[in-house]
Amino acid sequence: MKYSAIILAAGSGLRTGLNTNKILIQINGRCVVDYSLKFFQDDPNCGEVILVVSKRDFEALQEKYESTSTKVIIGGVHRQDSVYNALKIAVFDYVMVHDGARPFVLKDNIDLIFDNLEEFPSITLGVKVKETVQEVRGDRVVRTLDRNSLILTQTPQGFKKDILIKAHQLAFDDTYFGTDDTVLVERYLGIMAFVIKGDYRNVKLTTLDDINLLEVILK
Numbered sequence: 001m002k003y004s005a006i007i008l009a010a011g012s013g014l015r016t017g018l019n020t021n022k023i024l025i026q027i028n029g030r031c032v033v034d035y036s037l038k039f040f041q042d043d044p045n046c047g048e049v050i051l052v053v054s055k056r057d058f059e060a061l062q063e064k065y066e067s068t069s070t071k072v073i074i075g076g077v078h079r080q081d082s083v084y085n086a087l088k089i090a091v092f093d094y095v096m097v098h099d100g101a102r103p104f105v106l107k108d109n110i111d112l113i114f115d116n117l118e119e120f121p122s123i124t125l126g127v128k129v130k131e132t133v134q135e136v137r138g139d140r141v142v143r144t145l146d147r148n149s150l151i152l153t154q155t156p157q158g159f160k161k162d163i164l165i166k167a168h169q170l171a172f173d174d175t176y177f178g179t180d181d182t183v184l185v186e187r188y189l190g191i192m193a194f195v196i197k198g199d200y201r202n203v204k205l206t207t208l209d210d211i212n213l214l215e216v217i218l219k
Contacts, residue, residue, distance in 0.1 A: 002047030003114060003158070004090035005040040009033050009061075009100035010054040010075030010082045021057055022205050023100040027214050032205055035103035035218065037070060040096075043107065045114050047092050051100070052082040080177050080184075084168045090161055097164075097181055098156035101205040104217050105156065112196045113158040122185040123158040125198035126151035154198040157181055163189065 009023040023033035033051070040046045052075040053061050062072040073089065075082030083097055094117045098105070113123050129150040135143040159181065167184040171177070178184045182193040201217045203210055 001094070001118070002045060002092045003094040003096055003117065004086075004092045004161070005043075005046050005049045005156070006083060006086040006090065006095055006097045007033065007036050007040070007049065007051050007100045008075070008079060008082055008098065009057075010052050010079075011101065021054065024057070025205070025211065027103065027211065028218050032103045032214075033100040036098055036100050036105060037065075037068075039105045039107065039110065040098075041068065041070070043110055045111075046096075048090070050086045050090060052086050078177050079180075080168065080171065083181060084165075084172070087161065087165050087168065093161050094158065095161050095164060096156040096158045099204055102155055102202055103205070103214060104199070104201045104203065106199055106202075109196065109198060109202075110156065113156060116194060116196070117158050117160065120158075120194035121160040121163040122182050122191050122193040124180075124182050124193045124195055125154040125156065125202065126195045127154065127198045127200055127202075128152075151195060152198075153180060153182070154202045154204075155180075157193070159185065163191065 011021060025032050040049050049070045051070050051072045053072060055074050058074050065072055073085055075085055109125055116123055129147040129152060133145045133147055133150060134141045163185060164181060167188045170188040171184045185191045203214060
């Protein structure tokens with residue numbers, strides 16, 4: 001049994017305040033996306049790595065990784081489009097979808113997802129919420145949520161490929177765009193994601209402050 005790793009790297013990096021794709025930012029001498037690529041390239045259970053990039057970055061990244069086993073393809077307008085483009089060429093029955101902007105991934109996490117893929121068709125990493133979470137309307141708190149029942153969802157997320165493809169097709173027919181792939185599988189197929197404990201260091205690079213934090217984590 002093998003799986004296909006889909007690494008999403010087609011973002012623009014607008015929220016970081018930089019005029020470049022955030023996955024190309026150098027942290028401790030390496031591009032952000034290189035950290036994720038190495039994790040999956042070194043995993044013996046990973047049969048292929050598909051890197052999904054923007055049209056703007058395609059030529060440069062295809063040239064950079066042409067000597068490796070990584071397949072570089074062009075993504076779409078939305079994250080969902082990019083995942084679906086990769087699903088259409090993935091050759092294995094199981095896939096892991098990962099945000100290329102999350103450079104810290106533990107092999108133990110990947111192994112746990114892999115070990116459970118035959119039993120659970122939708123798996124996500126998640127960590128418990130530490131802070132109090134409140135719902136607001138305008139400038140007033142209207143409800144305090146029970147943080148004991150909340151998690152922060154992380155990637156990679158694992159799926160049976162045919163299940164995820166079906167969920168994507170139904171979402172496109174419905175012109176619905178979810179925040180991640182487990183949302184689609186839950187909404188259209190009624191399959192709730194199995195949660196595996198993640199790691200708080202699995203930070204997604206979103207703002208400039210995250211760069212400083214990741215410099216420390218990745219050391």
